[in-house]
Amino acid sequence: MSPTPQERRAARHQLGTGPDAPAARRGPSGGRKKPITVDAIIASAFGIVEAEGYEALTMRRVAAALETGPSSLYAHVVNKEDLDELLIGRLCAEIELPEPDPDRWRQQITGVCTQLRDQYLRYPGISRAAFASAPSNLDTLRVGEGMLAILLAGGIAPQTAAWAIDSLMLYVGAYSLEVSLANRRLARSDEEWVVGRDELLRRFAALPDTFPNSKRYAAELTAGTLHDRFDFTLGLMLDGLG
Template sequence: MSPTPQERRAARHQLDTGASAPAARRGPSGGRKKPITVDAIIGTAFGIVASEGYEALTMRRVATALETGPSSLYAHVVNKEDLDELLIGRLCAEIELPEPDPATWRRQIISVCTQLRDQYLRFPGISRAAFAAAPSNLDTLRVAEGMLAILLAGGIEPQAAAWAVDSLALYVNAYSLEVSLADRRLDRKDDEWVVSRDELLRRFAALPDTFPRTKRYAAELTAGTVDDRFDFTLGLMIGGLPGARVDH
């Protein structure tokens, strides 16, 4: 008897093989198309997110793209949440983790966060899949393990390091989602909601005098790129960790 999707999911978490037996196609086209596999499902899902955004990703949409029915997908993937986990795990598998170095730990942890951000930004809105998900995929856990090792090498207290991994991942997820949403609005030419810095400065200047600080510091409030703000926020988060060693 073939293993159930739940059994395959458990095996992935134990062995991280990513492999599964192909599902037989049914219907008149059954013998003429490529078999359904986990890799085929993941690749198709990434393609949908890249071209249409994460909000377009459903099991039915993936099945349609593969010219099959949803039941063929469920032979390999338990549900949409399982697919989300596979997608985030595949992105995490591409993150390069350094050997923890007490002398450069800050730069190392920022590098890992930046790599994760860049992976998410390849696929609009995909960081949503990482929210409220308990870490169980081995590739995802590998990144968390690596981040924890870097923070501990930096002298961070274990409890603070554990919570910092969660906080940093949450910030990267939220940042990536916000940038993706803004980019999608720009693609739709939704200028009503995504405005230039010049327009923001004009709006701030037109505020009533009950906003004196916003008017006075409008330049500071609108300065920098999104990447500048990303780096600044990571610096704030890392700099406040107890027990941190000085980075050289």
């Protein structure tokens, strides 16, 4: 008897995402189409997110891209949440983790967070897939393990390090989602909602006098690039650790 999708998922979590038996194609064109595999599903899902954004990703949409029905996907993937975990795991697999260095722990943890940010930004909105879930994918857990090792090497207490990783991951995901949303609006020429710094300064200058600080410090409020602010916020968070 073939393994169930749940058994396939459990095997992936124990051994990593390895090759799986392709699902057989049915119908007269079955022999001419590429077989359905976990890798094929993941690749199609990434293609949809890259072209249309994460909000467009559904199991039915992936099935259509593979020219099959949703039931063919469920032979390999339990549900949309399982697919989400596979996607985040595949991105995490590409992150390089340094050998923990007590003298460079701040730079090292910042480097890991920056890599994760850049991975998320490759696929608009995909960081949503990492929210509200306890990871069990080995590639995702590997990143958490590496971050924990870096913080512990830096002398951070275990409980503090554990919660810090959660906070850092949450910030990286939220930052990446906001940037992705802004970029999608820019791509649609939605200038009413995404404006440049000059327009922001004009709007601050036009505020009534009941906003004295906002008017006076408008330059500071609008200064820096998005990634400048990302680095600043990570620095604030790490300053709180020691």
